[in-house]
Amino acid sequence: MYELTVRTSFAAAHYLKDHDGPCARMHGHTWQVEVTLKGGKLDHRGMLLDFQKVKNLIKTIVEDLDHQCLNELEPFNSGGEKSPTAENLARYIYERLEPEINNQEHSSHVALVRVWESPDASASFMRLEGTV
Ligand SMILES: [Zn+2]
Numbered sequence: 504m505y506e507l508t509v510r511t512s513f514a515a516a517h518y519l520k521d522h523d524g525p526c527a528r529m530h531g532h533t534w535q536v537e538v539t540l541k542g543g544k545l546d547h548r549g550m551l552l553d554f555q556k557v558k559n560l561i562k563t564i565v566e567d568l569d570h571q572c573l574n575e576l577e578p579f580n581s582g583g584e585k586s587p588t589a590e591n592l593a594r595y596i597y598e599r600l601e602p603e604i605n606n607q608e609h610s611s612h613v614a615l616v617r618v619w620e621s622p623d624a625s626a627s628f629m630r631l632e633g634t635v
Contacts, residue, residue: 505551506614508539511561513569517579517587529572534589535619536565536596540604542611551611552604560603564596589626593618597628 513536518529538561542551573579573587578595585591597616604613619625 504541504543505545505611506539506541507551507554507557507611508537509554509557509561510535510537511558511565512536513565515568515571515573517573519588520586522586532620534568534592535625536561537615537617537619538596538600538613539615539617540611541614542609544610546609552607552609556607557604560600561596564599568592589618589620589624590628593626593628 512533514531514533516529516531519526521527538557540552540557545551568576573592576587578585579587579591593616596618597613600616601613604611615627615629617625617627
């Protein structure tokens with residue numbers, strides 16, 4: 504099994520509804536996003552998937568988030584159950600990236616998306632068998 508990880512970042516504001524603390528007020532982060540792919544087979548170049556290809560796919564997603572107030576974007580602006588936490592951001596990026604990666608002609612899949620909202624705090628989303 505091979506694993507590759509690509510990292511990028513974007514800047515965006517958010518505030519957390521129902522949060523009992525300063526995070527309830529609007530503030531910004533430089534979010535770090537790590538995407539990890541896994542697969543068992545390399546292509547004829549010896550690559551699981553070209554880093555550049557992965558970066559381009561992530562770039563498209565991150566561009567929609569960059570310099571935005573996340574609370575104003577779908578799917579974070581409806582209800583309140585989708586507060587733009589690091590957890591929900593990780594899932595959002597995962598679910599947008601997954602079909603793009605699965606469309607490529609290779610054997611890898613998205614294993615994990617990790618979102619860092621500060622240098623010492625991150626949340627990840629991954630699919631485990633028998634769960635969402
Ligand atoms: Zn925050």
